[in-house]
Amino acid sequence: MRCFAFLLALMTAPALVLADTGYTTIPAHDEVGTITLFYPSSSPARQMRRGEFVMQLAEQGRPERGNGRLVIISHGSGGSPWVHTDLARALVAAGFVVAMPAHRGDNYRDDAHPGPDSWTLRPAEVSTAIDEVGRDPRFAPLLDLSKVGMYGMSAGGHTALSMAGGRWSPARFKQHCEAHLEEDFQSCVGLATRLTGGMLDGLKKWLALIIIRHRFSDERDREHHDRRIAAVVAAVPAAADFDMDSLKTPPMPLALITAGQDRWLLPRFHSERVLAACPSCIRLAGLPTAGHGAMLSPLPPGLTGLVGDMLNDPPGFDRSRLAVIDQAIAAFFTRHLETGSDSR
Numbered sequence: 001m002r003c004f005a006f007l008l009a010l011m012t013a014p015a016l017v018l019a020d021t022g023y024t025t026i027p028a029h030d031e032v033g034t035i036t037l038f039y040p041s042s043s044p045a046r047q048m049r050r051g052e053f054v055m056q057l058a059e060q061g062r063p064e065r066g067n068g069r070l071v072i073i074s075h076g077s078g079g080s081p082w083v084h085t086d087l088a089r090a091l092v093a094a095g096f097v098v099a100m101p102a103h104r105g106d107n108y109r110d111d112a113h114p115g116p117d118s119w120t121l122r123p124a125e126v127s128t129a130i131d132e133v134g135r136d137p138r139f140a141p142l143l144d145l146s147k148v149g150m151y152g153m154s155a156g157g158h159t160a161l162s163m164a165g166g167r168w169s170p171a172r173f174k175q176h177c178e179a180h181l182e183e184d185f186q187s188c189v190g191l192a193t194r195l196t197g198g199m200l201d202g203l204k205k206w207l208a209l210i211i212i213r214h215r216f217s218d219e220r221d222r223e224h225h226d227r228r229i230a231a232v233v234a235a236v237p238a239a240a241d242f243d244m245d246s247l248k249t250p251p252m253p254l255a256l257i258t259a260g261q262d263r264w265l266l267p268r269f270h271s272e273r274v275l276a277a278c279p280s281c282i283r284l285a286g287l288p289t290a291g292h293g294a295m296l297s298p299l300p301p302g303l304t305g306l307v308g309d310m311l312n313d314p315p316g317f318d319r320s321r322l323a324v325i326d327q328a329i330a331a332f333f334t335r336h337l338e339t340g341s342d343s344r
Helices: 002-011 081-093 116-135 155-163 170-180 185-189 201-215 271-277 305-311 319-337
Strands: 020-026 035-041 046-050 053-059 070-074 097-101 148-153 229-235 254-259 282-287
Touching: 020 081, 035 081, 035 116, 053 081, 070 081, 070 116, 070 155, 081 097, 081 319, 097 116, 116 155, 148 155, 148 319, 155 229, 170 185, 170 201, 185 201, 229 319, 254 271, 282 319
Parallel strands: 020 053, 070 097, 070 148, 148 229, 229 254, 254 282
Antiparallel strands: 020 035, 035 097, 046 053
């Protein structure tokens, strides 16, 4: 009840409604991949297709000033900007400019280095993306970057927790997998294989531990601080490798979105651990019937195999609820990023 009441209260926050959502990009360079931007625009939206996704956007539309604030979205492993378009449109309707950096080695065009290798690079890529938006002559005059919002889902949720002050290490990832490999198997091995209950499961677990112990023995903490980040939302985050002491008192408001039927990042090892460790954190939305891919909107069509098992909605999940949650996320950022508001 407390979570639902908070969500309703956030939704009553005033929103700035603008005509259309613009779309453009900032080219990639050595420190960050292509940055996709959605923003308030006075240009008319038209149908735009990217792969299997069809959207109504004002491509290269004229930017207009909204509320003067930027929100960064960090995608999940192998992710694209298009699976967060509905959230981006809700944020733009509230006046925000939204920037989504393509994380190197872990996006839909290049998935060579997912997991801890990518997690190490992602926070600096977020900071670089903020810098790049601030240097872009189309957006620099429209934004005050002293307070920036951060949203991330799955591996992007790991990035969000890092930007909220979290410390993690590859060795903690290894220790988690040593202790809970069978229970949290997909978190530890990704899309490489799955346990089927068959005679090869023992070999899969043995081989997985050999690889994990070889690749992830580094005990050095990874942490990244950017004082511009003033409010964070982490949706179904990967979190088992964090030092939970580092997330007890985050320096900015931190909210989580949880999915009760997540079989990819089991809540008890990930999102629920963060909520248990952090008294000031809030559960912005708790979705008891949702799976890991619930916050992807639009959801890619026709997913099959292991990817389909991970991302497709479980029976009984009502995807129409997502519009309300997107509005609650926008209201959370409006509340905490408005001019003159305290970061807490």
